[in-house]
Amino acid sequence: MIEVKNLNYLHILKNLNFNIKENSITGIIGKNGSGKTTLLRLLAGFIKPENGEIFLNGTNIIEFSTKHIARNLVYIPQKITINYDIKVKEFLFFSRYAWADSQKKSDNLIMEALEKVDMKNYINSNCRVLSGGEMAKIMLASAIVQQSPVWVLDEPTAFLDPKSEVDFFKMLKKSVNNKTVIIVTHNLFHIFKTATHIISLKDGEVIYDKKTELYNENDLLNVYNVKFNMKKQGDKLICYPES
Numbered sequence: 001m002i003e004v005k006n007l008n009y010l011h012i013l014k015n016l017n018f019n020i021k022e023n024s025i026t027g028i029i030g031k032n033g034s035g036k037t038t039l040l041r042l043l044a045g046f047i048k049p050e051n052g053e054i055f056l057n058g059t060n061i062i063e064f065s066t067k068h069i070a071r072n073l074v075y076i077p078q079k080i081t082i083n084y085d086i087k088v089k090e091f092l093f094f095s096r097y098a099w100a101d102s103q104k105k106s107d108n109l110i111m112e113a114l115e116k117v118d119m120k121n122y123i124n125s126n127c128r129v130l131s132g133g134e135m136a137k138i139m140l141a142s143a144i145v146q147q148s149p150v151w152v153l154d155e156p157t158a159f160l161d162p163k164s165e166v167d168f169f170k171m172l173k174k175s176v177n178n179k180t181v182i183i184v185t186h187n188l189f190h191i192f193k194t195a196t197h198i199i200s201l202k203d204g205e206v207i208y209d210k211k212t213e214l215y216n217e218n219d220l221l222n223v224y225n226v227k228f229n230m231k232k233q234g235d236k237l238i239c240y241p242e243s
Helices: 036-043 066-072 088-096 103-116 132-146 162-175 188-194 217-224
Strands: 002-009 013-020 025-029 051-056 073-076 150-154 180-184 197-202 205-211 228-233 236-241
Touching: 002 036, 013 036, 013 205, 025 036, 025 188, 036 150, 036 180, 066 073, 073 132, 088 103, 088 132, 103 132, 103 162, 132 162, 162 188, 188 236, 197 217, 205 217, 217 228, 217 236
Parallel strands: 025 180, 025 197, 073 150, 150 180
Antiparallel strands: 002 013, 002 051, 197 205, 228 236
């Protein structure tokens, strides 16, 4: 699905090589400044590699038009600030810009997406006055509406309270059937319960690229320079830093 070859960007990313399988959830972790957001922006086509290549379904993404990328990949940033008046329905309608749809089809997709994220009653609400948790759900709805097979999420719960964060990850898992998801987060508790595969960055390099269940405490110590406790809960790993 996604293949990264010898990827370099300025002094930030250094010779990255990895593959992301179709219909998987991949976490990208690492300390602040390790290059996570830059990597996502490269994957989304917002910036171009200094050297190296990124392939989506066998095609180099630099050959894609903006609309073609939008039909194949949706990007959710760390935080979106809306300082103008726009209704939720109108905001979500823009997620369909890459498709030549009828108004009826777009309306149906928007309503279905809002139902999935439990925000149906907010369809005529003003985005500018929504809370952080509510807006996070709307951004998740926008990804559903866009109907792209690849989702790229950059710390989508960074500014949420614990309950909103739990709700977001629950809704994410319910919404990503037959999707390829790449998510950057500092919340290791949630990503180890959600992701099937985790890539670790340190100083702009990939130091680990393996299945989630193969990670251990020494790996996380190397990534973050902090000791973690890890334990099994069913078929998932639970991890948390030592105080």
